Amino acid sequence: MMQHVFYRTVKVDGLTIFYREAGSKEAPTILLLHGLPSSSRMFQPLLTRLSDNYHLVAPDYPGFGHSDWPDPKQFDYTFDHIAAVMDDFTEATGLSHYTLYMQDYGGPVGFRMALIHPDRVQALIVQDAVSHNEGLGANWVTRRAFWADRAKYDEALRKNLLSMAATKTRHVGDDPHVELYDPDLWTDEYAFLNAPGQAQIQSDLFYDYRTNVEAYPKWQAWMQKTQPRLLVLWGKHDLSFDPGEPDRYRKDVPQAEVHVLEAGHFALDTRADEMADLVRGFMQQQK
Numbered sequence: 001m002m003q004h005v006f007y008r009t010v011k012v013d014g015l016t017i018f019y020r021e022a023g024s025k026e027a028p029t030i031l032l033l034h035g036l037p038s039s040s041r042m043f044q045p046l047l048t049r050l051s052d053n054y055h056l057v058a059p060d061y062p063g064f065g066h067s068d069w070p071d072p073k074q075f076d077y078t079f080d081h082i083a084a085v086m087d088d089f090t091e092a093t094g095l096s097h098y099t100l101y102m103q104d105y106g107g108p109v110g111f112r113m114a115l116i117h118p119d120r121v122q123a124l125i126v127q128d129a130v131s132h133n134e135g136l137g138a139n140w141v142t143r144r145a146f147w148a149d150r151a152k153y154d155e156a157l158r159k160n161l162l163s164m165a166a167t168k169t170r171h172v173g174d175d176p177h178v179e180l181y182d183p184d185l186w187t188d189e190y191a192f193l194n195a196p197g198q199a200q201i202q203s204d205l206f207y208d209y210r211t212n213v214e215a216y217p218k219w220q221a222w223m224q225k226t227q228p229r230l231l232v233l234w235g236k237h238d239l240s241f242d243p244g245e246p247d248r249y250r251k252d253v254p255q256a257e258v259h260v261l262e263a264g265h266f267a268l269d270t271r272a273d274e275m276a277d278l279v280r281g282f283m284q285q286q287k
Helices: 040-050 079-092 106-116 140-148 150-162 164-172 184-193 198-207 210-226 245-252 268-284
Strands: 005-012 015-022 029-033 055-059 098-103 121-127 230-235 257-261
Touching: 005 040, 005 079, 015 040, 015 079, 029 040, 029 106, 040 055, 040 268, 079 106, 079 210, 098 106, 106 121, 106 210, 121 268, 140 150, 140 198, 150 164, 150 198, 164 184, 184 198, 210 245, 230 245, 230 268, 245 257, 257 268
Parallel strands: 029 055, 029 098, 098 121, 121 230, 230 257
Antiparallel strands: 005 015, 015 055
């Protein structure tokens, strides 16, 4: 039976945070954290497929989607700050225990939340999100240069990260089956990136991405120590990150369940049914 998806807002730290919610609140909760330049919209396929047995909650970060976009002069766009807002979001919505589903930017947001409140995290699902320096691929050369000298490389970074070509490549990667991808996926995101104020918001947040690289060893140590239940879903055709990253998770958590799919960076674009089945099987194993 098709489940209803609800589109809600809640006040968090003075901001209006938009989120999608589906499934019974009495069911096990999956908290879904989105990537760049997407929003909770990327998780719509899972909300409609899994809410018969699970409670799914997918918020938009400040500066993304339908949440407030505070002026960068009034709001620090850092991953520490975004994670703090999302942590307060869980309290505002009464989420005390959840499986943490992290895609792309969802990784740095989610790992921060996990280290703050490890008791709340029942399991981890990682979809194309990096927690090892080696996981950053070749196109990160320009991005590392931007971290070293922001003023000099700001224009190059915006082309590398925010252009139409980069936005499309994030979805399609090197997948030969381009006909499987709805072009609205990247044209909608490109329009979002060109909305007033977005270039500065995304530039500020990406400049802070260097703090994630510094934090990777802490995230790895936490996984190695706690051995969380871990499902890794990875798009084979993802050009954003190094293809060896799934195996690095397996080294941290030897019992991790790892699946490399015939998909791109946003694997739900083309493999929603397969991914929903894998998530369902993983969730059913929880005690």
